[in-house]
Amino acid sequence: MTAHFVTLLDELRRRSLRMASQVEDLLYEACEVVFECNQDLALRVMRRDEEIDAAEVEVEAEVIRILALYQPVGVDLRLLCTILKVNSDLERVADCAVNIAERARHDEVQELARQIPELKQLGPFVRQILRDAIQAYSTSDTDGAYRVGEQDAAIDALHGEIVRWIVANADRSPESMRAQLDILSIAKNMERIADHATNIAEDVIFLSTGEIVRHQFRS
């Protein structure tokens, strides 16, 4: 029975990592939409969100099934708790990516986005942080997870710079207002993705060490 249980856990972990990879792809594509006029890509991001939602439900159901049937303890319990929490964070990252694609698909938004240097930095930075968090999750790399968490403050600072840029360059014409609000929303969603990546990193630390380190990376 133990061998069967271990196999179930391994399969579940692989399923969770596949979902992580899908979410990472989705974010990459959403960030591309911000600077490229590509309606097809934007629609594709929105459609792929349904795949992520289905994967989330599938993983969650399997975690609940294993908890109910096997009542795991120790590292197995920590792994299942981690998978469940990471699952939720990944689904929210996907939602944020969809929000970014939705906001960015108008030409005037992309035109404005290209004028903000900090926004050009923020997208790749957030993608890198999510990639590192998923990598740490994949390899149970505690040190890598700490490095992810330590970058959250830099993301917040970049987000603040973008808000200041918009305020400093505010154009009150109705056509521009919409684009400016969209840029603020895009930046906020990127910043939220970094928060979710930090959550994943915290879960990796819990998985590896049993220590709960919530809310300590926040700037």
Added chain:
Amino acid sequence: MTSANTTKINAVPTPIPKGPTTRTALRPVEQPMNKPEAPPPAHVQAADFSIYYRTTAAVRNVTLDIPRGHVTAIIGPSGCGKSTFLRAINRMNDLIPGCRATGRLQLDDQNIYGPQIDVTALRRRVGMVFQKPNPFPKSIFDNVAYGPRIHGIRRRSDLADVVESSLTKAALWDEVRDRLSQNALGLSGGQQQRLCIARALAVEPELLLMDEPTSALDPMATDHIENLIAELRGTYTIIIVTHNMQQAARVSDLTAFLYVGELIEMNATSTIFTNPKELRTQDYITGRFG
């Protein structure tokens, strides 16, 4: 559109590290389950305590403190010495030829294996409940009154008070109050086990030893006994040996893991079952061995 820049996650996850890491940049959030507290006073203390069956060591150099008023579970695979250790606390092992103890085992400040010990008085302080319910072939009343009678209570009204009080503490009074004169062997298995607990409580012990007290019971009767353990917590020190790790997790405050006679780890039960420090403990509780 390509997504070549994204990391492709290897489909085979690497193993989860089992030991603590050296990184201590962040302080873990204080968790009630792991929060170190001032240890409560020890009721039972073992120091370098061993038990031998002739030349074979069944318990090896065990050192631990069992706090007063708490429930302590002893877990471990068959033959690890957990029942032997439990029986040592009220000198039940004396009945086994060739059994001897070394080191120190104390109940409060009294050396259980000291030359001055009165074993009868010790067993009055330390009650025991066994795996299989073992009521005497007597009435329910006489089962519970047996101990107090031996200890000199003779008046029927006094005995009746003790019987009612003990059966009430054992959560059995309401079920048997109208048939105290009936033979105890007519009770169900779960009721018989609670009767045995009532019988143990009737001599007002400080400490209750429970050796697999529910392994012969169905889930409903097991639930009754576990609820009873929760009720008795605080009033009595309880040490329970169990093969059922979920039960240990449910009922105990502290858990000790024994393996081939040695104490591998003892800690708060919530810590043992979520984040054990020793790899052997983790492997045992997760079913990797044992």
